[in-house]
Amino acid sequence: MHYVIDQAKSLEATVLYRIDGTGSKFIVRATATGLFSALGHNPTISIADFEGEALVDPESLEKSSLRLAIQASSLAVTDDVSDKDRAEIERRMHHEVLESDGYSEIVYECSKISASKTGDGEYWVALNGELSLHGVTRSQPVSVRVKFNGDILHAVGDFSVRQSDYEIKPISAVGGTIRLKDELKLSFDIVARKG
Numbered sequence: 381m382h383y384v385i386d387q388a389k390s391l392e393a394t395v396l397y398r399i400d401g402t403g404s405k406f407i408v409r410a411t412a413t414g415l416f417s418a419l420g421h422n423p424t425i426s427i428a429d430f431e432g433e434a435l436v437d438p439e440s441l442e443k444s445s446l447r448l449a450i451q452a453s454s455l456a457v458t459d460d461v462s463d464k465d466r467a468e469i470e471r472r473m474h475h476e477v478l479e480s481d482g483y484s485e486i487v488y489e490c491s492k493i494s495a496s497k498t499g500d501g502e503y504w505v506a507l508n509g510e511l512s513l514h515g516v517t518r519s520q521p522v523s524v525r526v527k528f529n530g531d532i533l534h535a536v537g538d539f540s541v542r543q544s545d546y547e548i549k550p551i552s553a554v555g556g557t558i559r560l561k562d563e564l565k566l567s568f569d570i571v572a573r574k575g
Contacts (some may be wrong), residue, residue: 393439397533397572399432399448404570406430408455411561423469423560429454432488434533434572441495441503441526448488452480477548478514487512488520501528505535514546531574538567 406427432448455473457466474480490509498504503526511520524537542562543549 393437394444395436395438395574397434397436398575399430399434400571400573401428401430404430404568406450406568406570407458407566409565409567411563411565424458425455425473426458427455432572436533438528441505442493444493445491446489446493446507446509450486452478452484452486455480477543483514485512488522490522495526498525502526511541511546513541514548516546518545533572535570535572536568538565540565 408425408427410423410425412422427450429451430448432446434446435444437443453474455470455478457469457473459466461469488509488511490507492508493505494508495503495505505524505526507522507524509520509522510517520539520541522537522539524535527534541564543560543564544562
């Protein structure tokens with residue numbers, strides 16, 4: 381009986397925050413390597429279509445959880461390149477790398493959280509969740525600076541992903557003399573609102 385009461389109290393204390401995709405940014409950076417990498421392109425890719433929610437326990441952030449879903453087809457090159465190069469990079473990214481038609485959604489789920497307060501309404505948060513990408517699910521730690529301001533949650537951070545961990549084939553050009561490094565750098569600046 382006490383467990384049921386405690387669980388009900390915990391749910392009452394939880395606050396739902398929904399990610400505001402229009403006020404948020406999520407970027408992927410890839411780096412060229414190989415013999416002629418100086419001639420290559422280090423693509424910067426924006427993630428335009430993502431949504432999610434955080435269930436936050438303000439009394440104990442460790443009891444919070446997060447779910448974020450990205451539409452793989454929404455990834456787009458943001459660099460200053462010709463329309464022809466942009467179209468080719470995006471075609472290869474969606475058809476050869478992400479295989480977006482078969483793996484349309486990228487999902488991050490986390491309920492293992494540790495947090496330390498760094499200021500008034502500010503926290504350093506360590507997420508230890510699972511990333512599902514290209515049909516593979518793996519543990520993915522993410523460090524985040526979180527700030528609560530009224531009805532708004534603001535989260536900023538970055539992390540790295542190795543494509544080979546998700547059975548993604550490395551992409552190359554010019555007979556393999558230019559290729560992308562296995563490691564991708566991701567950064568985010570996310571706004572979520574109570575609701």
